[in-house]
Each structure stands twice: as C-alpha cells, then as structure tokens.
Amino acid sequence: MLNVEVGEGSLDAYKAVLADGLYDEVRSLAKDLKGARVAHVNATAHGGGVAEILRSIIPLYRDIGIDATWLVIEGNERFFSHTKQLHNALQGAAHRFEIADWDHYMKWNEGKAKADLWDYDVVFIHDPQPAGIRQFVAPTGAKWVWRCHIDTSEPNREAWGKIRDMVNGYDAAIFSTADFVGPGLTVPLIELIAPAIDPLTPKNMPMPENEARAVVASYGIDPDRPFISQVSRFDPWKDPLGVVACFGMLKEKHPTLQLAMLGNFADDDPEGHVMFRELEEAVSGVPDVNIITDLTDLVNPFQALSQVILQKSTREGFGLTVTEALWKGTPVVAGNVGGIRLQIVDGAGGFLVSSVEECAAKVDYLLLNEDERIALGKAGRERVRAKFLLPRLLRDELALMRTLLNSTGKGPAAGQDDSIGAEAVV
Numbered sequence: 001m002l003n004v005e006v007g008e009g010s011l012d013a014y015k016a017v018l019a020d021g022l023y024d025e026v027r028s029l030a031k032d033l034k035g036a037r038v039a040h041v042n043a044t045a046h047g048g049g050v051a052e053i054l055r056s057i058i059p060l061y062r063d064i065g066i067d068a069t070w071l072v073i074e075g076n077e078r079f080f081s082h083t084k085q086l087h088n089a090l091q092g093a094a095h096r097f098e099i100a101d102w103d104h105y106m107k108w109n110e111g112k113a114k115a116d117l118w119d120y121d122v123v124f125i126h127d128p129q130p131a132g133i134r135q136f137v138a139p140t141g142a143k144w145v146w147r148c149h150i151d152t153s154e155p156n157r158e159a160w161g162k163i164r165d166m167v168n169g170y171d172a173a174i175f176s177t178a179d180f181v182g183p184g185l186t187v188p189l190i191e192l193i194a195p196a197i198d199p200l201t202p203k204n205m206p207m208p209e210n211e212a213r214a215v216v217a218s219y220g221i222d223p224d225r226p227f228i229s230q231v232s233r234f235d236p237w238k239d240p241l242g243v244v245a246c247f248g249m250l251k252e253k254h255p256t257l258q259l260a261m262l263g264n265f266a267d268d269d270p271e272g273h274v275m276f277r278e279l280e281e282a283v284s285g286v287p288d289v290n291i292i293t294d295l296t297d298l299v300n301p302f303q304a305l306s307q308v309i310l311q312k313s314t315r316e317g318f319g320l321t322v323t324e325a326l327w328k329g330t331p332v333v334a335g336n337v338g339g340i341r342l343q344i345v346d347g348a349g350g351f352l353v354s355s356v357e358e359c360a361a362k363v364d365y366l367l368l369n370e371d372e373r374i375a376l377g378k379a380g381r382e383r384v385r386a387k388f389l390l391p392r393l394l395r396d397e398l399a400l401m402r403t404l405l406n407s408t409g410k411g412p413a414a415g416q417d418d419s420i421g422a423e424a425v426v
Contacts, residue, residue: 001074003069003070004054004055004071009056009060011064014390017199018385026398033402037119038061038066038069039122040054041126042072042127045072050127050149053195056390073129080270087128088237089156095159097159110133110136112130117137118140128163134169135166143401146172148174152182153182172187174190176339176342177192178192180317189404193396193397194387196388196389196392197320197323197388198390201297204327219292219295226256226257227257230262231263231309231311235275236271236314239313241278241279243312244283246310251287262299263293265294279291299321304329311332314337316338316340319338319343323388326377326380331350333366347379350362351366
C-alpha cells in the first residue's frame with residue numbers, strides 16, 4: 001500500500017473558529033490516547049471528499065500526540081471498475097456481478113493485507129474498496145472500524161450481502177446518519193459521525209473579493225453578472241444533467257444568469273469521464289454555461305461569489321461541497337437526500353428540493369430576494385461552525401477509539417474515564 005505523505009497541522013490554529021468547548025474536548029481525549037497508533041485506509045490519495053479529509057486530519061492526529069498513518073490500497077482498472085459498480089449498487093443501483101469480479105476484488109484485498117496493518121491499535125477502513133482487507137489480517141488485538149461514506153439504506157441485495165458479511169467481522173462501523181445503516185448489520189458497535197471540512201485550507205479560507213472576481217473571470221464567468229454553480233464529481237448521482245435542465249428554466253426569467261459547473265476526476269472513479277462527455281453534449285450550444293475541471297482550491301471564489309450554489313444530488317453520502325458553500329455564507333439549493341439533510345435544516349443554509357422544477361423555483365426565489373439569500377447564508381455558516389468543522393470530526397473519532405480500546409482494557413486508553421464519546425450530529 002501507498003503511505004501518503006502529508007504536511008504539518010496544529011489544533012491551536014483552529015481555536016478562533018471553533019464552537020465553545022470543542023478545543024478542550026479534543027485536548028482531553030488526546031491526553032487519554034497519547035501514543036496510540038492509528039491507520040486510515042482508503043482507495044485514492046486524490047479526488048473526492050475522503051482524500052481531502054484525510055489530508056487534513058492526519059496532521060492533526062500527529063499534532064496531538066497520536067501516531068497516525070494514511071494508507072492507500074491503490075488499484076488497477078478492473079478493480080476500480082468493479083468497486084465503482086459496487087459503490088453504485090450499495091446506493092441502490094441495479095447490477096448483476098460476475099463471480100470472477102468478486103474473486104478479483106477479494107484477491108486484490110488479500111494482496112494489500114500483507115502490509116504491516118498489525119502494527120496499529122486502531123485501523124479505519126473507508127468505504128467498500130478496501131473492506132475485504134480485514135479478513136486477511138491475523139488477529140492481533142487491533143480494533144477495526146469500517147467507515148461508510150455512502151447511503152446503504154436501500155442497497156442492492158447482492159452487493160450489500162457481500163459487504164455486510166465482511167463488515168460484521170469488524171469491531172465497529174461508522175455511518176454519517178442513522179438512515180444510512182444497511183439491513184442486517186450485526187457489527188458490535190455502530191456510531192453516527194458526520195464528515196467535516198477543514199476551514200484552514202485554501203479552499204475554505206477567505207479570499208479578497210478582487211482576487212476572487214479575477215479568478216472567476218479567468219474561467220469565463222462575468223463577475224458583474226449573476227451566476228450559480230454546482231461543485232461536484234462528474235457522477236450521475238450528482239444529477240449534472242438535472243442542473244442543466246434547471247438552468248434552462250431559470251434562463252427564461254433571468255436572461256443574464258450564468259452557470260458554472262465545476263468538477264474533478266477521482267482515481268477510483270472510471271465512470272467520471274463518461275459522465276463528463278454526456279454533460280458536454282448536454283450543454284453544447286447552451287449559452288452562458290461553463291464546465292470547469294480540476295480546480296481544487298480554486299472552487300473557493302466560485303462558491304463565495306455565486307448567488308446560489310446547487311447540489312442537485314439524487315443520492316448523497318454527505319455532500320462536503322454543500323458544507324464548503326455554507327461556510328462561505330452562500331445559500332444552497334440541494335437534493336433532499338442523505339447527509340445534505342443534516343446540513344440544511346430549519347431554514348438554515350438554503351432549501352431542499354426533490355425535482356428539477358422545485359429546484360428552479362427555489363433558485364428563482366433566492367435570486368429575487370436578496371435579504372433572505374443573505375440571511376440563509378449566514379445561518380448556514382453558523383451551523384457549519386457548530387457541527388461540521390474538522391476538529392469536531394477529530395473529537396468523534398478519538399472518542400470512538402477510546403471506547404474501543406477501553407473495551408478490552410488494552411492499548412494506550414486503558415483505565416481512562418469514558419464520559420465523552422462520539423455522537424450523532426443532529
């Protein structure tokens with residue numbers, strides 16, 4: 001496996017933006033777990049929210065005295081083709097899997113299990129790609145946690161049956177919301193922990209308005225005219241074609257409106273280029289639509305200057321691009337699905353929608369009501385501050401580690417008080 005190198009980080013740097021008490025909670029938990037060895041394992045070092053989270057949170061683990069490592073299993077074209085279909089099936093897509101594909105998946109996981117995973121106190125396995133590794137590693141007292149970032153509430157039965165049998169051999173499983181927990185899971189401990197964004201990355205730090213306007217203009221958007229944006233991978237679940245249809249409806253009433261569609265390509269998503277080509281065909285000849293790829297940190301000015309951000313997902317594990325936009329005070333109109341429901345609630349942050357027509361109506365309303373647009377954005381930012389910044393995610397993972405290590409009386413956390421634990425975000 002690839003050991004991903006990351007930079008340095010400091011928990012102290014976050015003190016000014018954190019909700020009351022959170023900094024002290026993290027420091028208290030860190031004291032209990034000092035010297036613990038933890039590995040986070042996923043399928044790609046580039047593209048997607050999991051990689052972004054790990055790149056930021058691993059340095060914080062190290063800063064507070066925990067020996068943390070980020071490992072990537074990597075994969076070949078056949079492996080990622082199978083796991084992309086597996087990902088889709090776990091979210092409910094119909095698919096019939098070949099026995100040979102499952103065999104290849106298991107052999108690939110077995111080959112990656114030869115790494116030194118037995119040297120850790122806690123191992124976090126992210127999503128289905130590396131889920132099979134656990135059964136090929138000899139028991140050593142390490143605690144294994146499967147971290148599911150997707151919605152498995154109504155999965156394809158075959159796909160879920162395979163993954164469920166693997167995960168039931170773990171010590172714990174994490175889901176973003178209770179709705180995502182698939183049927184028949186008997187893993188000893190299930191925790192609800194929402195993802196989070198890093199407010200100190202260039203993607204989320206404030207940018208001077210003149211610089212933001214210059215960036216937007218350099219990619220073909222006129223900053224003097226209103227524009228809306230969607231930031232997401234090129235994935236059918238993100239409904240980019242629905243976004244184009246929504247924009248078409250809005251254009252009739254708002255002729256100067258522009259649309260920016262920003263996306264990237266994850267290493268473990270071979271379908272991304274297919275969706276990208278479909279999107280290009282859909283916008284061919286449509287005025288004022290800009291498709292922009294691989295900006296990473298430069299999505300910041302688009303999220304900050306857009307009148308409205310769209311996230312018209314039909315399934316969504318959490319939707320970190322929603323969190324990013326809300327942190328910048330920009331209201332969001334998003335699909336009424338998955339983890340987005342945790343973020344946009346009680347009038348804070350924007351509106352949840354279930355159709356193209358409803359999406360267009362809500363965006364139209366926000367374009368015509370500036371005061372409400374600003375108020376929703378401010379409320380959304382404060383909700384993110386309270387619940388969805390990186391140190392909160394760190395706290396919840398530390399609390400789970402302490403619970404697991406205390407359950408056997410082994411490891412660095414043995415004998416410590418267990419009064420603070422990971423909790424669901426509500």
